[in-house]
Amino acid sequence: MDLSFTAEERAFRAELRDFFHTAVPERIRRKLREGLHASRDEQVESQQILNARGLAVPHWPVAWGGQDWSPIQTYIYQDELQQASVPYPLSFNCAMVGPVIAEFGSQAHKERFLARAANLDDWWCQGFSEPNAGSDLASLRTSAKRDGDFWVIEGQKTWTTQGQYADWIFVLARTDTAVKKQEGISFILVDMKTPGVTVRPIQTIDGGVEVNEVWFDNVRVPYDNLVGQENKGWDYAKFLLGNERTGIARIGISKARLLRIRELAAMERMGEGRLIDDPHFREKLVGVEIGLKALEMTQLRVVAQERSLPRGKPNPMSSVLKIKGSELQQATTELMLDVIGPYAAPFFTDEELEGRNETPIGPDDAATAAPMYFNWRKISIYGGSNEIQRNILAKAVLGF
Amino acid sequence: MDFDLTDDQRMLKDSVDRLVADTYGFEQRKQILKSPEGWSRDNWQRLADLGLLGVNLSEDQGGFGGGPVEMMLVADAFGRGLVAEPFFATCVLGAGLLRHTGQVDHVAAVAAGELLLAFAHHERHARYDLSHVTTSALQTGDTWEITGEKSLVLHGDCADKIIVSARVSGAVGDEAGIGLFLVNAAGLARRGYPTQDGLRAAEITFEATKAEAVLSLDGFPIISRVVDEAVAFLCAEAVGAMADMHATTVDYMKTRKQFGRAIGEFQVLQHRAVDMLVQLELARSMALYATMMASDDDAGARGKAISAAKVQVGQSARHVGQEAIQLHGGIAMTMEYKVGHHFKRLTMIEKMFGDTETHLRRLAGLGTAF
Numbered sequence: 001m002d003l004s005f006t007a008e009e010r011a012f013r014a015e016l017r018d019f020f021h022t023a024v025p026e027r028i029r030r031k032l033r034e035g036l037h038a039s040r041d042e043q044v045e046s047q048q049i050l051n052a053r054g055l056a057v058p059h060w061p062v063a064w065g066g067q068d069w070s071p072i073q074t075y076i077y078q079d080e081l082q083q084a085s086v087p088y089p090l091s092f093n094c095a096m097v098g099p100v101i102a103e104f105g106s107q108a109h110k111e112r113f114l115a116r117a118a119n120l121d122d123w124w125c126q127g128f129s130e131p132n133a134g135s136d137l138a139s140l141r142t143s144a145k146r147d148g149d150f151w152v153i154e155g156q157k158t159w160t161t162q163g164q165y166a167d168w169i170f171v172l173a174r175t176d177t178a179v180k181k182q183e184g185i186s187f188i189l190v191d192m193k194t195p196g197v198t199v200r201p202i203q204t205i206d207g208g209v210e211v212n213e214v215w216f217d218n219v220r221v222p223y224d225n226l227v228g229q230e231n232k233g234w235d236y237a238k239f240l241l242g243n244e245r246t247g248i249a250r251i252g253i254s255k256a257r258l259l260r261i262r263e264l265a266a267m268e269r270m271g272e273g274r275l276i277d278d279p280h281f282r283e284k285l286v287g288v289e290i291g292l293k294a295l296e297m298t299q300l301r302v303v304a305q306e307r308s309l310p311r312g313k314p315n316p317m318s319s320v321l322k323i324k325g326s327e328l329q330q331a332t333t334e335l336m337l338d339v340i341g342p343y344a345a346p347f348f349t350d351e352e353l354e355g356r357n358e359t360p361i362g363p364d365d366a367a368t369a370a371p372m373y374f375n376w377r378k379i380s381i382y383g384g385s386n387e388i389q390r391n392i393l394a395k396a397v398l399g400f
Numbered sequence: 401m402d403f404d405l406t407d408d409q410r411m412l413k414d415s416v417d418r419l420v421a422d423t424y425g426f427e428q429r430k431q432i433l434k435s436p437e438g439w440s441r442d443n444w445q446r447l448a449d450l451g452l453l454g455v456n457l458s459e460d461q462g463g464f465g466g467g468p469v470e471m472m473l474v475a476d477a478f479g480r481g482l483v484a485e486p487f488f489a490t491c492v493l494g495a496g497l498l499r500h501t502g503q504v505d506h507v508a509a510v511a512a513g514e515l516l517l518a519f520a521h522h523e524r525h526a527r528y529d530l531s532h533v534t535t536s537a538l539q540t541g542d543t544w545e546i547t548g549e550k551s552l553v554l555h556g557d558c559a560d561k562i563i564v565s566a567r568v569s570g571a572v573g574d575e576a577g578i579g580l581f582l583v584n585a586a587g588l589a590r591r592g593y594p595t596q597d598g599l600r601a602a603e604i605t606f607e608a609t610k611a612e613a614v615l616s617l618d619g620f621p622i623i624s625r626v627v628d629e630a631v632a633f634l635c636a637e638a639v640g641a642m643a644d645m646h647a648t649t650v651d652y653m654k655t656r657k658q659f660g661r662a663i664g665e666f667q668v669l670q671h672r673a674v675d676m677l678v679q680l681e682l683a684r685s686m687a688l689y690a691t692m693m694a695s696d697d698d699a700g701a702r703g704k705a706i707s708a709a710k711v712q713v714g715q716s717a718r719h720v721g722q723e724a725i726q727l728h729g730g731i732a733m734t735m736e737y738k739v740g741h742h743f744k745r746l747t748m749i750e751k752m753f754g755d756t757e758t759h760l761r762r763l764a765g766l767g768t769a770f
Contacts, residue, residue: 003401003692276767282764282765283760285768290711294686294708303401394667400670
């Protein structure tokens with residue numbers, strides 16, 4: 001039993017840190033550090049820089065651009081990437097559809113899609129949730145009916161993150177209504193330019209437009225856009241979710257947020273001194289740090305178990321990481337809101353903030369504190385809400 | 401980075417787990433606690449025979465040659481079994497102090513089960529301040545005489561020799577000027593009593609008591625180090641206790657029927673059992689962290705890790721303990737059921753060597769837990 005990293009692992013960390021800080025433009029990383037979003041172009045620019053160095057999809061099979069890394073190396077990569085405030089390679093491409101195509105797709109799919117997904121030449125989005133299929137995803141009703149060499153898709157998806165930027169969407173659609181709900185779902189790839197696909201933005205409580213409704217009205221796509229076998233889509237969806245079993249805690253992001261909170265708290269007045277020296281504030285800050293340390297040690301335990309688990313099989317302990325990781329990310333937004341105080345009030349859109357010529361109102365990052373607090377409430381809801389994670393743990397670990 | 405046990409460590413774990421299973425059934429423990437000393441000399445000899453009393457001593461000191469990981473394995477098993485023998489007082493604190501002062505004359509006797517030790521350090525108004533020592537040590541010729549009152553001395557009632565901290569110079573609260581002395585317990589004024597968790601402690605008065613040996617005249621760094629090791633041990637013990645309580649609770653939920661079905665079928669209760677699991681795993685992670693940092697020579701880094709672990713374990717212990725009782729209902733309120741005993745032990749662990757609030761405040765004072 002030994003907590004220390006090997007000399008090779010430390011060198012690996014240093015090399016990545018140096019690359020992320022020098023190769024990825026500071027103007028992009030600063031935006032993330034200050035709580036702003038990377039634009040579509042910036043996301044593409046950043047991911048292409050990573051991809052050129054083999055760092056966009058390291059967990060993919062080596063044949064398709066992955067690195068043959070140990071679980072520890074993958075952990076170090078995530079930690080450094082997040083701490084450097086580098087935009088995470090687009091999850092829909094890199095963590096979701098890419099691994100599914102690499103594992104279950106045809107050779108033609110792999111050749112057509114994988115390299116473009118890794119390089120963000122194609123922007124993918126996710127067509128899973130529906131208005132009446134949230135946590136109970138398997139009850140989805142969007143249908144795909146075969147018509148010769150085509151699928152005809154009808155229905156509505158929702159919460160489609162960055163669907164407005166997307167070139168392609170991967171859709172879970174019902175292809176058999178006569179069987180158990182999990183056994184009649186297929187995984188189909190749809191070009192967003194196909195006639196009948198309509199995207200309608202949804203404004204969220206932070207004021208931003210990040211998610212969308214996507215409508216499918218008599219959408220005809222080639223039969224070959226089916227991934228794997230008909231009616232096996234639920235298994236692929238589970239594989240997709242199981243793939244992201246250690247990065248889910250996003251510890252590096254919380255570390256970066258805490259660093260920023262410290263910087264700003266050192267500039268704010270509290271009584272005769274600075275907020276960062278206020279004992280009550282410090283106890284709250286340290287309390288989050290302790291939780292983060294406990295989470296990181298738990299993550300390392302899960303990483304260590306990776307060696308003995310088959311690829312794509314979910315580790316139920318990753319549900320612990322999701323629950324605690326989301327709570328801590330949300331706690332950092334509460335702390336930031338405390339730091340910014342009354343200057344959380346002024347509201348500006350992203351466009352206004354990015355193009356601003358006027359002096360900002362209040363402390364640095366004031367304009368993003370409340371939107372981030374509002375927006376990050378989503379973290380305990382998406383990717384399997386924390387209540388679903390508890391159901392998983394109750395069943396898989398406690399045997400209820 | 402490696403969380404695996406070595407073959408030797410796995411064997412140690414198997415043997416201590418088996419010993420606890422064989423000798424610490426609930427009824428057996430109840431009888432042991434009722435005995436005059438509150439623990440079993442037969443069990444103590446068994447621990448000695450298995451080499452467990454020297455687990456943290458080097459092989460040439462008659463020990464097992466283990467370190468923090470070996471201590472964690474023992475602590476975890478003792479936590480599950482609620483072991484009452486004075487292992488913590490004698491081996492973690494007592495032998496730990498002897499080892500770190502380099503005064504190893506008596507450690508072989510500890511390992512053989514022939515010598516019980518206790519650490520008389522705490523004083524009435526010290527709270528959790530390790531440098532609050534008013535007990536004095538005066539040198540006359542070659543001998544040192546100790547005068548003062550020590551409180552809450554764990555297993556101080558049965559110890560053969562007492563290691564006592566006493567001020568050689570400086571003022572109360574100074575880290576410098578605290579000596580460590582070995583005193584023969586025979587003839588000391590000791591008032592022994594049971595503690596809430598079924599263990600024993602004593603108030604001890606020293607009145608110009610002659611020290612048998614000087615262990616150190618600059619004892620604070622050693623005390624601080626041994627207390628850090630002790631907190632790591634307590635964290636692992638608490639995790640063992642929590643794990644047992646949690647498993648018992650989940651089993652109970654699967655068998656206890658109300659409203660015509662097992663109460664474990666109710667989702668609201670399942671989620672509470674899951675939240676206990678989350679707290680248990682976070683505590684386990686931090687107990688591992690404390691174990692791996694317990695022998696770090698950098699006192700600053702070590703102290704931060706130990707404090708962070710004590711905070712997480714304290715918070716987890718309170719959550720898991722209270723929920724274990726609530727999910728059981730009335731049965732866990734009785735002395736007839738093990739969960740309540742674990743709850744009592746966890747509550748006392750939280751109050752030992754700095755409670756949750758104290759360690760949180762300490763880290764806040766330093767500005768960071770990292």
